[in-house]
Amino acid sequence: MSGAALPRPVKPRSDRNRVLITPEGIALPIVLASRSTRFGALLIDLTIMALGIIIGSVVLLLIGVQLFGKNGGGAGKEAGQFVAIVWLIAVWLTRYAYFLFFELGPRGATPGKRMTGIRIAARSGGRLTAEMVLARNLLRDIEVFLPLQLLIGAQGDDGTDYTGLVAGVWFLLFALFPLFNRDRLRAGDLIAGTWVIEAPKRKLEAALSTSGTALRGSSSATGAVYRFSDAELAVYGEFELQTLERVLREDRHEAMVAVQDAICRKLGWNPGAGDERAFLEAYYTQLRARLESGMRMGKRKADKFTGTT
Amino acid sequence: MALFGLFGGKDAARDAAVEAAALRSDRFRQEREGDWTRLEAIVARMESGRARRLSDEDVLALPVLYRTVASSLSVARETSLDAATLSYLEGLVQRAWFQVYGPRVTLWGWLRRFFGGEWSRAVRGLWPEVLAALALMVAGTVVGWLLVAGDQDWYFSLVPGHFQDARVPGATREVLRATLFDGARQDGLTVFAAFLFSNNASVAILCFALGFAFGVPPLLLLIQNTATLGAMLWLFASQGLLYDFIGWLSIHGTTELLAILLSGAAGLHVGRSMAFPGKRSLIEAAAEAGQRAAVVMAGVVLMLVCAGLLEGIGRQTIEVTWQRYAIGYGMLVFWLAYFFAFRRDAAGGDAA
Numbered sequence: 120m121s122g123a124a125l126p127r128p129v130k131p132r133s134d135r136n137r138v139l140i141t142p143e144g145i146a147l148p149i150v151l152a153s154r155s156t157r158f159g160a161l162l163i164d165l166t167i168m169a170l171g172i173i174i175g176s177v178v179l180l181l182i183g184v185q186l187f188g189k190n191g192g193g194a195g196k197e198a199g200q201f202v203a204i205v206w207l208i209a210v211w212l213t214r215y216a217y218f219l220f221f222e223l224g225p226r227g228a229t230p231g232k233r234m235t236g237i238r239i240a241a242r243s244g245g246r247l248t249a250e251m252v253l254a255r256n257l258l259r260d261i262e263v264f265l266p267l268q269l270l271i272g273a274q275g276d277d278g279t280d281y282t283g284l285v286a287g288v289w290f291l292l293f294a295l296f297p298l299f300n301r302d303r304l305r306a307g308d309l310i311a312g313t314w315v316i317e318a319p320k321r322k323l324e325a326a327l328s329t330s331g332t333a334l335r336g337s338s339s340a341t342g343a344v345y346r347f348s349d350a351e352l353a354v355y356g357e358f359e360l361q362t363l364e365r366v367l368r369e370d371r372h373e374a375m376v377a378v379q380d381a382i383c384r385k386l387g388w389n390p391g392a393g394d395e396r397a398f399l400e401a402y403y404t405q406l407r408a409r410l411e412s413g414m415r416m417g418k419r420k421a422d423k424f425t426g427t428t
Numbered sequence: 429m430a431l432f433g434l435f436g437g438k439d440a441a442r443d444a445a446v447e448a449a450a451l452r453s454d455r456f457r458q459e460r461e462g463d464w465t466r467l468e469a470i471v472a473r474m475e476s477g478r479a480r481r482l483s484d485e486d487v488l489a490l491p492v493l494y495r496t497v498a499s500s501l502s503v504a505r506e507t508s509l510d511a512a513t514l515s516y517l518e519g520l521v522q523r524a525w526f527q528v529y530g531p532r533v534t535l536w537g538w539l540r541r542f543f544g545g546e547w548s549r550a551v552r553g554l555w556p557e558v559l560a561a562l563a564l565m566v567a568g569t570v571v572g573w574l575l576v577a578g579d580q581d582w583y584f585s586l587v588p589g590h591f592q593d594a595r596v597p598g599a600t601r602e603v604l605r606a607t608l609f610d611g612a613r614q615d616g617l618t619v620f621a622a623f624l625f626s627n628n629a630s631v632a633i634l635c636f637a638l639g640f641a642f643g644v645p646p647l648l649l650l651i652q653n654t655a656t657l658g659a660m661l662w663l664f665a666s667q668g669l670l671y672d673f674i675g676w677l678s679i680h681g682t683t684e685l686l687a688i689l690l691s692g693a694a695g696l697h698v699g700r701s702m703a704f705p706g707k708r709s710l711i712e713a714a715a716e717a718g719q720r721a722a723v724v725m726a727g728v729v730l731m732l733v734c735a736g737l738l739e740g741i742g743r744q745t746i747e748v749t750w751q752r753y754a755i756g757y758g759m760l761v762f763w764l765a766y767f768f769a770f771r772r773d774a775a776g777g778d779a780a
Contacts, residue, residue: 141529143495145501147521148518200619203619204622207623208622210626211626214630215729225474225475225476225477225527226475238526241529242715246529246530247526247529248719250719250722251719253719253722253723253725254719254721254722257637257722257725260630260634260637261634261638265634265637309711309714310718310719310721311715311719312711312715312719319519319520319523320519322516323461323465323516324512328451361509361511404451411451411452411507411509414506
């Protein structure tokens with residue numbers, strides 16, 4: 120692991136991490152959506168569609184009955200036909216246009232995807248085009264709807280019993296497609312040039328190193344001043360700094376006590392009690408100052424094990 | 429790195445805060461935070477679908493802010509170890525990137541591009557598959573005819589059950605003729621049209637989607653369907669009704685069969701690109717073919733809307749064979765002229 124080559128030296132490694140290069144040449148780390156998340160999103164979407172169709176059908180049926188009852192005979196029949204057409208078209212549109220409509224929107228996600236915090240993106244790092252969205256959803260038919268249809272209506276008019284089996288094979292072939300490739304592409308993603316990633320949603324956290332305690336190294340509670348020598352700061356690297364940052368942001372007392380103990384043991388200090396946060400903030404700020412000035416000189420220290428010569 | 433000194437703060441309060449910060453990376457952050465939060469606000473508004481209500485100023489600022497924040501990210505990666513700020517910037521750049529490079533076409537703009545050349549260009553782009561699909565359909569028809577001509581029992585395995593009402597070998601001329609000209613007595617023509625459309629469009633999309641399995645299933649689907657056609661052609665020809673039957677079929681069939689042909693060709697195109705990707709990687713080839721085929725398929729669905737209307741309404745109300753021919757082949761000429769004669773410069777491009 121060489122610090123210079125990686126944009127960020129320390130990051131929990133997962134096989135879902137990818138780097139996407141924008142047209143400006145900036146490497147953006149992205150996280151692919153997990154298969155279970157996507158399945159959850161699909162279930163939510165199918166539920167919404169099913170509910171929509173059921174509610175829509177009931178409403179149309181009531182309207183149809185109302186119209187038929189009022190007019191009777193010829194006029195009623197025509198109204199009934201109109202309702203039937205609306206129903207046919209609406210069901211067709213729900214099946215094919217639901218995903219299209221939402222994925223073309225500014226969020227690139229259906230309601231189910233939005234709820235599970237994922238969205239679609241172009242694999243190339245370029246613009247997500249309407250054609251891509253179209254292509255990826257045309258295949259949804261054989262991946263989801265066709266198997267469902269076959270399974271539900273397996274007993275066709277022929278009465279052949281192997282339709283269920285065929286449906287099962289299709290269903291497996293395409294439903295399991297994301298399991299067999301590294302990027303978790305489903306068949307539609309493959310021919311569209313898209314993939315599904317986690318939608319980022321991070322707030323800008325307050326800077327830790329700008330509080331009064333952190334700046335002067337003095338504690339507001341006890342008045343103690345923490346100053347660390349170069350040698351005392353040299354024992355840790357970027358990994359430890361980020362661990363420290365996480366502990367400070369989580370702000371859990373027991374964790375801070377434990378970390379303070381660990382640092383003091385390493386430095387040969389005597390850990391005091393009741394002033395952990397000030398101590399850690401001071402150490403964090405000074406360690407970061409040291410590591411960052413090293414960075415500007417082109418020297419990076421990934422963790423406590425590297426570069427301690 | 430003289431970078432940090434170059435940007436002076438604008439208001440005094442911020443200047444004071446910047447002065448007070450001990451770390452250079454914190455000063456860097458404080459100087460730029462305003463831009464970051466402004467970009468975040470714009471992006472958040474666009475994400476929630478309220479892009480229309482953005483002021484002109486914000487719309488103009490978006491690409492500029494995007495590049496500013498992206499360069500902030502590049503600098504921060506080299507100078508800052510504040511993990512929270514880095515991951516915030518990465519997230520923000522990614523969100524802004526989605527907005528800047530998102531699908532920014534309006535439905536109207538897309539339709540204009542689609543009809544103004546993109547569709548016909550995509551169709552021309554898969555001419556080898558169109559020819560192959562045409563050959564298959566002709567072959568399927570011929571095979572269907574020959575099989576039934578050789579042994580009439582084939583008719584029952586080639587023609588699906590719901591077509592076998594009266595239309596079976598041995599039926600009299602009058603019975604067969606009635607199936608071609610009994611439209612006026614039918615009810616609910618428009619419902620029938622809507623049903624035909626949704627059914628046919630689903631079949632066409634299925635035909636395309638199956639192309640994913642290296643193109644083999646659409647081949648079978650094309651041959652099977654046209655073998656049915658061949659068998660029925662033989663049946664009506666055997667009673668001297670070939671001319672009327674073709675008229676009955678043509679009024680919508682030219683459009684519908686062309687649409688089925690195109691969806692089969694689109695499926696083949698995807699399958700072929702995956703089986704023989706050439707110099708490109710499999711993934712690239714599949715994506716390129718898939719996107720072209722998707723454009724064709726959008727058109728196929730529109731053609732099937734036309735076919736559904738022609739079949740459901742036109743065929744049942746127009747009962748004169750020469751008029752059926754005129755409409756059917758008029759449509760065919762229209763489609764072919766549109767696909768192959770109508771060419772517009774590809775350079776027009778992205779006007780959105």
